[in-house]
Amino acid sequence: MRRAKPARRSATRLLALCGGMALGLLSPAAHGADVEYGRYLSTECTTCHGVSKAESTIPDIHGLGESHIAEVIKAYRTKALPNPVMQNVAARLGDEEIAALAAYFATAKRPK
Numbered sequence: 615m616r617r618a619k620p621a622r623r624s625a626t627r628l629l630a631l632c633g634g635m636a637l638g639l640l641s642p643a644a645h646g647a648d649v650e651y652g653r654y655l656s657t658e659c660t661t662c663h664g665v666s667k668a669e670s671t672i673p674d675i676h677g678l679g680e681s682h683i684a685e686v687i688k689a690y691r692t693k694a695l696p697n698p699v700m701q702n703v704a705a706r707l708g709d710e711e712i713a714a715l716a717a718y719f720a721t722a723k724r725p726k
């Protein structure tokens with residue numbers, strides 16, 4: 615859709631989605647947000663948020679609260695928060711993707 619992705623990744627994503635739906639049918643109580651999907655999506659975030667250098671103004675988002683992350687990204691999406699970079703990133707994310715990213719970053723450790 616937005617840009618070419620390596621075929622293997624797309625297949626993984628499709629599998630994750632299908633698996634998620636199948637699981638959802640089998641066990642309605644299964645958690646809604648898919649951490650693995652979030653991990654997959656996170657590669658576009660960690661180019662900026664990954665390595666926190668001392669002089670960087672980009673906040674470290676690893677380990678933040680899940681609902682905080684989701685709320686903030688939605689606020690960027692509606693432009694309630696002013697940062698144009700994050701508005702741009704958030705504009706391309708759907709609710710399901712935001713939930714998955716929030717679930718992932720809430721549990722993720724910052725790469726060393």
Ligand code: HEC
Binds near residue numbers: 661663697
């Ligand atoms: C091009 C660099 C860049 C990319 C890519 C990027 N961000 Fe950001 N992000 C920033 C900057 C800069 C800020 C700080 C904005 C501000 O000060 O308002 C920020 C802020 C945030 C915050 C707010 C943190 C807080 O505690 O207030 C969250 C959450 C966040 N980004 C999540 C993400 C996610 C999830 C992705 C991937 C979908 C992503 N970002 C991709 C640069 C980026």
